[in-house]
Amino acid sequence: MRRVTALLIVALLAVTLASFAVAPARGWWLPENASHFGARIDALFTEILWVVTVALVLTLGLLAWAVWRGRADGPRRPVHGSRRLEIVWTVAPGAVLVWLALSQFDEWAELRYASERPAGPVHARVVASQFDWHFVYPGRDGRLGTRDDLDAPYELVVPVGRDVVLELVARDVIHSFFVPALRVKQDVVPGLPTEIWFRVTRPGSFELACAELCGFGHYKMAGRVRALSDAECARYLAELEAEQRWNGGAR
Amino acid sequence: MSGQPGWLRRWVFSTDHKVIGIQFLVFGMLFFLFGGLLALAIRWQLAWPWSRVPLIGDALYPATGGALTPEAYTVLFTMHGTVMIFFVVLPLLTGAFGNYLVPLMIGARDMAFPRLNLLSFWLMVPAGALALCATFVASGGAAAGWTAYPPLSSIASAAPGSGAGQTLWLASLLLAGVASTLGALNYVTTIVKLRAEGLGFARLPLTIWGLGCAALVQLTALPVLTAGALLQLADRTLGTGFFTPAGLVVNQFAPEAAGHAVGGTPLLWQHLFWFYSHPAVYVMVLPAMGIVSDVLAVHGRKPVFGYRPMVVSMCAILVLGLLVWGHHMFVSGLDPAAGTLFMLSTLLIALPSSVKVFNWIATLWGARIRPTSAMLNAIGFVALFVIGGLSGLWLASTPVDIQLHDTALVVGHFHFIVFGGSVFAIFAGLHHWFPKMFGRALDERLGRIHFVGSFVLTACVFLLMHQLGLAGQPRRVADPYVYEGLRHLQPLNQFITWSAIALVAWQGFFVLNVVVTLSSRARAGRDPWQANTLEWQADSPPPHGNFAAPPRVVCGPYEYGLDGPGADHRPQSTVESGADPARAAAVPPG
Numbered sequence: 001m002r003r004v005t006a007l008l009i010v011a012l013l014a015v016t017l018a019s020f021a022v023a024p025a026r027g028w029w030l031p032e033n034a035s036h037f038g039a040r041i042d043a044l045f046t047e048i049l050w051v052v053t054v055a056l057v058l059t060l061g062l063l064a065w066a067v068w069r070g071r072a073d074g075p076r077r078p079v080h081g082s083r084r085l086e087i088v089w090t091v092a093p094g095a096v097l098v099w100l101a102l103s104q105f106d107e108w109a110e111l112r113y114a115s116e117r118p119a120g121p122v123h124a125r126v127v128a129s130q131f132d133w134h135f136v137y138p139g140r141d142g143r144l145g146t147r148d149d150l151d152a153p154y155e156l157v158v159p160v161g162r163d164v165v166l167e168l169v170a171r172d173v174i175h176s177f178f179v180p181a182l183r184v185k186q187d188v189v190p191g192l193p194t195e196i197w198f199r200v201t202r203p204g205s206f207e208l209a210c211a212e213l214c215g216f217g218h219y220k221m222a223g224r225v226r227a228l229s230d231a232e233c234a235r236y237l238a239e240l241e242a243e244q245r246w247n248g249g250a251r
Numbered sequence: 252m253s254g255q256p257g258w259l260r261r262w263v264f265s266t267d268h269k270v271i272g273i274q275f276l277v278f279g280m281l282f283f284l285f286g287g288l289l290a291l292a293i294r295w296q297l298a299w300p301w302s303r304v305p306l307i308g309d310a311l312y313p314a315t316g317g318a319l320t321p322e323a324y325t326v327l328f329t330m331h332g333t334v335m336i337f338f339v340v341l342p343l344l345t346g347a348f349g350n351y352l353v354p355l356m357i358g359a360r361d362m363a364f365p366r367l368n369l370l371s372f373w374l375m376v377p378a379g380a381l382a383l384c385a386t387f388v389a390s391g392g393a394a395a396g397w398t399a400y401p402p403l404s405s406i407a408s409a410a411p412g413s414g415a416g417q418t419l420w421l422a423s424l425l426l427a428g429v430a431s432t433l434g435a436l437n438y439v440t441t442i443v444k445l446r447a448e449g450l451g452f453a454r455l456p457l458t459i460w461g462l463g464c465a466a467l468v469q470l471t472a473l474p475v476l477t478a479g480a481l482l483q484l485a486d487r488t489l490g491t492g493f494f495t496p497a498g499l500v501v502n503q504f505a506p507e508a509a510g511h512a513v514g515g516t517p518l519l520w521q522h523l524f525w526f527y528s529h530p531a532v533y534v535m536v537l538p539a540m541g542i543v544s545d546v547l548a549v550h551g552r553k554p555v556f557g558y559r560p561m562v563v564s565m566c567a568i569l570v571l572g573l574l575v576w577g578h579h580m581f582v583s584g585l586d587p588a589a590g591t592l593f594m595l596s597t598l599l600i601a602l603p604s605s606v607k608v609f610n611w612i613a614t615l616w617g618a619r620i621r622p623t624s625a626m627l628n629a630i631g632f633v634a635l636f637v638i639g640g641l642s643g644l645w646l647a648s649t650p651v652d653i654q655l656h657d658t659a660l661v662v663g664h665f666h667f668i669v670f671g672g673s674v675f676a677i678f679a680g681l682h683h684w685f686p687k688m689f690g691r692a693l694d695e696r697l698g699r700i701h702f703v704g705s706f707v708l709t710a711c712v713f714l715l716m717h718q719l720g721l722a723g724q725p726r727r728v729a730d731p732y733v734y735e736g737l738r739h740l741q742p743l744n745q746f747i748t749w750s751a752i753a754l755v756a757w758q759g760f761f762v763l764n765v766v767v768t769l770s771s772r773a774r775a776g777r778d779p780w781q782a783n784t785l786e787w788q789a790d791s792p793p794p795h796g797n798f799a800a801p802p803r804v805v806c807g808p809y810e811y812g813l814d815g816p817g818a819d820h821r822p823q824s825t826v827e828s829g830a831d832p833a834r835a836a837a838v839p840p841g
Contacts, residue, residue, distance in 0.1 A: 001627070001699055004703070005630055005631075008703065012634055012710055019717070023721065028719070028721065028740070030721050031723055031736060041651060044648055045651050048645050051644065052645075056638070059608055059612065060634060062612050063615065063634060066615040066618070071620070076619070076812040078553075078812040079553070079556065080555075081556050081559070082557075085613065086557055089605070089606060090560075090606055094602050097598045097602055101598045104649055104651075112587035113587050171499070171500055172402065172500060172501040173406075173409050176582065180722075180736065183653060184653070186584075186653075187582055190496050190498075190517065191499070192496070192584045194584050207735065207736050209723070209734060211658070211726075213395070213396045213726075213727045215409060216322040216410055219321065219324075219728040222733055
């Protein structure tokens with residue numbers, strides 16, 4: 001039974017490693033990245049993955065080996081500890097953890113600190129409410145909250161290769177703006193308008209999900225972010241404006 | 252016999268810590284079954300959305316032909332989390348093991364405040380009943396998640412479950428909070444004041460250290476959540492607006508227009524909630540760590556490696572655990588500078604946990620392992636806890652957490668800690684102390700079958716959730732396949748669901764084991780494992796008052812593997828004979 005348990009631990013280790021090894025080929029992995037800092041988030045993920053892998057092999061390997069050898073009729077060992085070993089396994093993981101923390105600081109600051117916000121106006125306001133996404137573009141005057149604002153449901157259009165700043169606003173409960181391919185997630189909190197920014201690196205249409213429980217319809221609060229070239233983007237906004245003028249909307 | 256209290260005073264409203272401990276044990280196990288069934292219904296929906304739920308679907312959801320509704324799904328995961336945390340793992344570890352073991356392991360006759368102890372359990376019973384009401388109330392069960400974020404939870408128009416269901420949920424949480432605070436107060440006082448002669452803090456078993464640290468966490472942080480729950484209750488019933496911002500319109504209802512106060516912020520609740528509910532994870536894991544340390548030493552016939560580092564790391568977890576709550580809020584709108592600090596504290600708390608893992612491995616290194624069911628579950632704890640701990644590193648990293656927050660990866664991560672960790676420790680502890688509690692040892696063969704299946708199936712259920720989360724499957728989504736990018740994950744979800752069904756069914760072996768054992772006549776005796784700590788010197792089960800004479804402690808708890816011709820261990824005290832401890836232990840007691 002003791003050796004069975006040791007083998008179970010080895011099997012657990014093997015299956016855990018295998019589940020990560022086979023995942024990318026099967027799509028059980030981060031979706032293909034499409035934002036400028038997404039690659040850096042993925043790199044940090046991979047960096048931690050290596051730390052996790054080494055620690056996992058080391059600890060589960062030692063554990064399995066100790067269990068495998070631990071015969072009930074082995075020699076008695078009244079050992080209470082070892083100061084030297086304690087120092088080793090406090091300092092070594094401590095150093096790794098501090099290094100890990102330091103290697104995240106810059107990315108986090110660049111992604112979120114207000115001082116790093118790209119200059120320029122807000123591209124669109126994202127309005128979340130049970131259970132849909134709604135987008136407001138500033139229109140010709142470049143300012144939100146004026147009469148020429150343009151409204152669109154479900155799909156947000158952004159230019160490829162340019163910094164995009166979004167203002168997130170919730171009308172009712174908390175939602176979360178999650179675009180997996182862009183590595184973007186930010187809660188949308190009522191009473192707390194929040195800005196986020198990113199740059200899309202390739203054209204495409206990316207799924208937008210709500211990632212904070214917002215009620216029974218939470219599961220269907222889907223949307224899209226479509227990234228277009230500057231010209232296509234301008235054409236889309238012009239069409240939206242024409243449509244709304246026809247409807248008696250924007251002026 | 253005329254002086255004996257009646258049946259009711261002895262078994263129902265008893266002040267004996269052992270009876271109360273067993274009451275908590277039964278209470279927790281019944282809710283474990285309930286919470287497990289909720290989990291299966293969740294899993295069924297994720298594997299085969301909107302299809303008829305077998306067995307119970309027709310009874311519970313007749314209107315839809317036995318299939319879940321979106322509302323029902325939100326109730327399921329809300330109550331699964333609530334029940335498993337507040338009514339299963341916390342009552343089992345602190346309520347059952349805490350009550351049963353604290354006086355026995357420190358050589359006391361009972362708790363410092365036996366009547367407070369009685370009150371603590373009898374507040375949990377209505378709390379549990381209210382949780383059941385919150386699940387099944389006709390107007391809609393509580394459905395704002397176990398985290399109950401306002402405004403979803405606090406504005407009744409936000410969801411059907413935000414009506415009476417949420418009020419019942421809050422009432423349940425309040426009672427459970429008061430009950431746990433009373434219990435914690437009792438444990439701390441008892442450990443500080445009622446230790447046997449000679450039992451200094453440096454001789455306390457690690458189980459007691461774990462339970463004591465957990466109780467200190469509760470005393471510090473739980474009143475904050477209780478206060479928060481009162482504030483949310485006030486927002487809902489008195490028209491206050493602690494968590495209600497201005498300008499809200501929820502499902503055509505405007506709180507301002509209805510005369511409610513506004514001007515609060517939803518983030519305040521998140522701070523109050525996580526200030527306890529993150530440390531609650533440590534309340535669920537500190538006693539587990541203590542139990543595992545003791546089981547490894549007794550069944551490995553070797554002292555716990557690094558007793559002092561083990562104690563220091565528990566204290567470090569206690570302190571740091573109070574400073575990491577913000578890692579649940581990296582993408583919540585929290586000031587990013589605060590996020591940086593919380594990342595640092597969160598990565599730091601990995602250190603004491605890793606120190607403990609290395610010390611457990613060192614304890615097993617060269618141990619003379621008796622492969623008892625208790626031992627196997629303790630080893631299983633270490634293996635599964637390592638995985639859960641390591642996958643937490645991704646979530647501690649603020650940039651990576653942007654992608655992984657609120658995905659299935661988080662679900663996989665904390666289930667490795669709470670199920671792979673806490674629950675395996677509970678099974679280790681039950682196998683270890685069952686002879687003390689009931690005078691009979693659980694069957695080893697059934698115990699091994701239960702362990703092997705549970706271990707394998709736990710990995711099958713929770714491992715692949717990491718991959719689901721990487722691929723972007725959010726938590727709490729009733730039908731992930733609404734998203735094109737997640738459709739290919741359905742077979743994975745189906746595999747997890749089959750494994751979860753098997754895992755729940757496999758627990759039948761444990762139930763069978765308990766039934767078989769309790770109906771057998773074989774007696775375990777006082778000290779079936781040749782263990783050192785004080786509880787093994789009392790009868791099995793111990794009588795009221797525990798010890799015939801107050802024990803006098805002569806050594807630490809981990810004198811195992813002693814060289815020489817005699818017994819390989821030295822009990823902390825010899826209560827009855829007072830003779831040479833080594834000789835007394837060589838004679839099978841009882």
